[in-house]
Amino acid sequence: MTADVAGRLAGFILATAADDLPDAARERGEILLIDALACAFAGRHASSRPGFAAAARAMAGAGHSPVVDDTDASPYAAALLNGWQVTATTMCDVYRPRMLHVSPVVLPAVLENAGGHRADAVLAAFVMGVETALRLADTLESDLYTGARWHAPGVVGAFGAVAAAARLRAWDERTLRSALGGALLHAAGTFAAIGSPGVKLTQARAAAAGVFAVEMAERGHGGNPDFFSHPAGGLQAAYGGTGVAPDTALDRHWLLQDLSLRRWPAASSLQSVVEATLRSAEQLPEEGWVVELPSPSYRLCADKDWRDELTALQSARWVTAVVSADRRCGVEQFAPARLADPGVAEVASRVSVVECPELPAGGARVRVGTQVVNEVLAAPGSPERPVERDDIEFKLVTAAGARRAREILAAVSTDGDALRMSVRGQPSAAKN
Numbered sequence: 001m002t003a004d005v006a007g008r009l010a011g012f013i014l015a016t017a018a019d020d021l022p023d024a025a026r027e028r029g030e031i032l033l034i035d036a037l038a039c040a041f042a043g044r045h046a047s048s049r050p051g052f053a054a055a056a057r058a059m060a061g062a063g064h065s066p067v068v069d070d071t072d073a074s075p076y077a078a079a080l081l082n083g084w085q086v087t088a089t090t091m092c093d094v095y096r097p098r099m100l101h102v103s104p105v106v107l108p109a110v111l112e113n114a115g116g117h118r119a120d121a122v123l124a125a126f127v128m129g130v131e132t133a134l135r136l137a138d139t140l141e142s143d144l145y146t147g148a149r150w151h152a153p154g155v156v157g158a159f160g161a162v163a164a165a166a167r168l169r170a171w172d173e174r175t176l177r178s179a180l181g182g183a184l185l186h187a188a189g190t191f192a193a194i195g196s197p198g199v200k201l202t203q204a205r206a207a208a209a210g211v212f213a214v215e216m217a218e219r220g221h222g223g224n225p226d227f228f229s230h231p232a233g234g235l236q237a238a239y240g241g242t243g244v245a246p247d248t249a250l251d252r253h254w255l256l257q258d259l260s261l262r263r264w265p266a267a268s269s270l271q272s273v274v275e276a277t278l279r280s281a282e283q284l285p286e287e288g289w290v291v292e293l294p295s296p297s298y299r300l301c302a303d304k305d306w307r308d309e310l311t312a313l314q315s316a317r318w319v320t321a322v323v324s325a326d327r328r329c330g331v332e333q334f335a336p337a338r339l340a341d342p343g344v345a346e347v348a349s350r351v352s353v354v355e356c357p358e359l360p361a362g363g364a365r366v367r368v369g370t371q372v373v374n375e376v377l378a379a380p381g382s383p384e385r386p387v388e389r390d391d392i393e394f395k396l397v398t399a400a401g402a403r404r405a406r407e408i409l410a411a412v413s414t415d416g417d418a419l420r421m422s423v424r425g426q427p428s429a430a431k432n
Contacts, residue, residue: 036103043085083207105157114416129164141241154189161210181223182213269297288350
């Protein structure tokens with residue numbers, strides 16, 4: 001075990017210049033950034049967004065920090081809203097080995113601190129924030145984060161937000177480690193939230209916790225600089241489990257290449273179900289379909305109903321039925337009016353979901369009786385089948401409108417001020 005993992009990680013965050021990023025990491029980082037912005041625009045119109053926005057603004061107040069497709073707010077409220085919007089429609093990134101959603105916690109910190117910086121510096125901050133969260137997640141025991149225990153975004157997300165902010169605020173190592181220690185004080189979130197609105201709050205709260213830790217550390221109120229290995233409750237002792245070498249926090253390839261993206265709004269565990277259903281030429285037959293899922297997907301999605309937008313996005317039965325009926329999968333397939341359709345509900349009631357442990361993670365099989373209708377072993381958007389930049393740009397066009405998407409794509413290549421201006425709220429009539 002190498003000493004001072006926290007110091008080595010801090011050095012990695014601060015010393016990796018924008019020019020040090022490999023071309024593949026830079027290109028992947030741009031795709032992830034565009035995808036996060038697309039998800040944030042889509043989340044602006046989630047059915048439960050008004051209530052969340054009202055609560056965030058009531059608690060955290062007004063200010064001048066950008067909120068995607070809405071009026072400015074205080075830094076804390078903006079982080080809550082931006083983080084929540086990225087994850088609201090269930091189509092942001094996921095790191096399957098730890099069930100970690102990264103962009104909802106890193107993008108808010110980037111938007112908050114991007115002003116006055118060139119595009120390459122903004123992109124590097126985003127990439128280093130993503131990498132920090134992923135590398136810390138990889139030091140934690142997998143079984144604790146893919147089963148009934150911790151929810152990874154709440155545990156390690158704030159560290160990624162702090163890393164991104166540190167790059168843009170030009171911190172020294174002492175301030176960074178103090179802020180990372182502050183992020184540890186906010187580490188929380190369990191899988192008990194699955195199936196409730198709290199599962200989205202985990203990411204939003206982690207994004208806001210990162211902003212909180214940044215502001216406090218700059219004013220001398222950070223946490224223990226040995227945030228990783230401290231025996232009295234450092235990250236490793238409190239959340240890591242056993243049998244994981246802490247050096248994996250540094251001695252890895254660029255993990256952002258291993259993130260899965262989603263083509264459609266729906267649980268990451270159901271992306272293959274969407275594709276398998278769309279591939280099928282026929283509507284759901286009278287006898288109903290049987291959907292086979294690997295064990296992790298089955299645990300998360302087999303028993304969900306469609307009483308509201310969130311549960312429907314995670315319901316294998318609803319996703320199969322509505323995609324079969326509509327021949328597409330967009331946010332409107334989970335809108336309240338669609339969920340109230342008795343015809344689709346009847347179809348969903350004829351979908352059976354069974355566990356198939358031999359299927360690979362993220363895979364799915366659809367059959368009628370014993371006859372296989374379609375099988376998808378590697379989910380679209382997974383590292384084995386990565387989505388192309390054109391697909392993600394189309395996702396942005398769908399979410400933000402063609403003109404707005406062009407402005408954002410130009411801003412991503414310009415500078416941080418242009419990026420902040422391009423995402424701020426505009427009248428809905430401007431979207432075309």
